[in-house]
Amino acid sequence: MYCKLCLKNTDLRESHIIPETFYQEIYDDLHRMVVLTLEDTKLKLIQSGIKEKLLCHNCEQRFSKWENFLKKDLVDFGNKQSKYLRFSLVDENVIKIEGIRYNEFKLAILSILWRLSVSSHPYFYLYKLGVYEEKLRHILLNGIAPDESIYPISIKRHEIEKEFHPAIIMQFPPKVFKQLVTINTSTIPPIKIQQLVTIQAFTIWGHTFKIIVNDNNFLKINLERYLRKSGHLNIKTQELIEFMSEDSVLKRIDDQDVNNIFEKMINEAEHLS
Numbered sequence: 001m002y003c004k005l006c007l008k009n010t011d012l013r014e015s016h017i018i019p020e021t022f023y024q025e026i027y028d029d030l031h032r033m034v035v036l037t038l039e040d041t042k043l044k045l046i047q048s049g050i051k052e053k054l055l056c057h058n059c060e061q062r063f064s065k066w067e068n069f070l071k072k073d074l075v076d077f078g079n080k081q082s083k084y085l086r087f088s089l090v091d092e093n094v095i096k097i098e099g100i101r102y103n104e105f106k107l108a109i110l111s112i113l114w115r116l117s118v119s120s121h122p123y124f125y126l127y128k129l130g131v132y133e134e135k136l137r138h139i140l141l142n143g144i145a146p147d148e149s150i151y152p153i154s155i156k157r158h159e160i161e162k163e164f165h166p167a168i169i170m171q172f173p174p175k176v177f178k179q180l181v182t183i184n185t186s187t188i189p190p191i192k193i194q195q196l197v198t199i200q201a202f203t204i205w206g207h208t209f210k211i212i213v214n215d216n217n218f219l220k221i222n223l224e225r226y227l228r229k230s231g232h233l234n235i236k237t238q239e240l241i242e243f244m245s246e247d248s249v250l251k252r253i254d255d256q257d258v259n260n261i262f263e264k265m266i267n268e269a270e271h272l273s
């Protein structure tokens with residue numbers, strides 16, 4: 001079978017789409033998890049995350065190096081404590097972080113986004129990157145993160161009653177917005193084109209990552225809100241309940257079928273012990 005990243009015909013591993021390390025706080029005693037999605041409100045009980053034959057051994061290793069950096073950083077973000085990252089408050093709800101290893105951090109996020117897109121699992125059907133899938137494949141294969149204004153990444157931290165919770169994995173439908181772009185030419189009036197821009201988002205380890213899926217420099221964005229090449233990042237803290245939209249499944253947490261699943265998990269765990 002062909003590796004989706006290096007395209008070599010070789011043995012493929014059962015690759016996690018979202019790396020297993022981010023499920024750590026979610027697995028119950030039976031090594032299962034409840035997955036909540038916004039789109040369909042059906043609950044799914046999944047064994048050990050979602051896996052698929054995607055990558056060869058070498059490519060899997062390449063990704064896991066970046067993932068380990070990302071995981072360490074996210075654990076520190078959660079604790080607001082670190083040996084090498086520095087934290088300060090910009091205001092009550094915004095934390096400034098310095099010292100992030102830009103290259104590894106950005107590549108890890110982009111690699112997860114890319115895996116969500118190349119996965120053929122129906123659970124990830126919302127993440128189809130179109131032409132950007134192949135562009136990202138090249139970036140990941142080269143191992144050099146693009147500039148801060150290319151595929152810019154912003155991050156939100158979620159709290160529940162002021163407490164950080166790493167055990168949150170969520171996915172979202174893409175958002176598309178229109179932007180009027182002026183092209184640099186000598187013509188009068190200047191040429192303006194309308195550009196459609198897609199934002200993809202996912203939540204792992206209690207943080208929601210938003211990625212603007214765009215690789216041209218015409219995009220007008222306030223870089224202060226995004227991961228900077230200098231290793232700076234401003235993270236906004238938001239109560240999860242405010243963040244979730246009206247039709248959120250979190251509202252369903254008290255519903256009977258949700259409770260039944262939790263009860264079943266607890267009973268089975270007790271039965272085993």
Ligand SMILES: [Zn+2]
Binds near residue numbers: 059
């Ligand atoms: Zn490969």
